[in-house]
Amino acid sequence: MTHSAAAFGSRVPQHENEGKVPMKAPTLALAVALGTLAGVAPEVRAQDMPAPQTVSARVIDTACYVNFNLSGPDHKMCAEVCANAGVPLGFLGEDGQVYMASGKGMPSVGQNPVLVEHAEQLVKVTGSVFNRGGARSIVVDKIEVVDG
Numbered sequence: 403m404t405h406s407a408a409a410f411g412s413r414v415p416q417h418e419n420e421g422k423v424p425m426k427a428p429t430l431a432l433a434v435a436l437g438t439l440a441g442v443a444p445e446v447r448a449q450d451m452p453a454p455q456t457v458s459a460r461v462i463d464t465a466c467y468v469n470f471n472l473s474g475p476d477h478k479m480c481a482e483v484c485a486n487a488g489v490p491l492g493f494l495g496e497d498g499q500v501y502m503a504s505g506k507g508m509p510s511v512g513q514n515p516v517l518v519e520h521a522e523q524l525v526k527v528t529g530s531v532f533n534r535g536g537a538r539s540i541v542v543d544k545i546e547v548v549d550g
């Protein structure tokens with residue numbers, strides 16, 4: 403039955419792909435969850451971290467800046483309200499680039515508790531910078547207030 407074998411053959415690769423793609427993410431998530439429970443969460447090794455850079459930036463409320471182009475001293479109170487409502491604070495570099503603020507390691511930790519006192523201030527932030535999928539992030543090591 404060569405004609406039905408050909409039809410069957412064309413279905414096999416599709417079926418294999420359907421099985422493989424959705425399995426990846428849950429398997430990784432499960433591995434991370436089990437690792438965390440067992441106290442052996444994968445560690446980010448120092449050699450995996452890019453050398454720290456210092457970026458001159460304003461601490462911004464990412465929602466109001468990206469959605470409404472709001473930032474600066476006049477927006478400080480709103481930024482604090484947004485941050486306390488869970489909106490991530492981040493950085494607007496003097497180069498115009500927006501950076502997410504992230505903590506060290508994996509699992510990571512949000513930076514709002516560190517950044518909220520600097521909402522809308524001009525700072526020099528030092529840390530490893532990552533760039534992926536059109537987004538940048540700074541792993542916050544040190545913040546020095548420049549103005550505000």
Ligand SMILES: [Cu+2]
Pocket residue numbers: 463466480481484
């Ligand atoms: Cu706001």
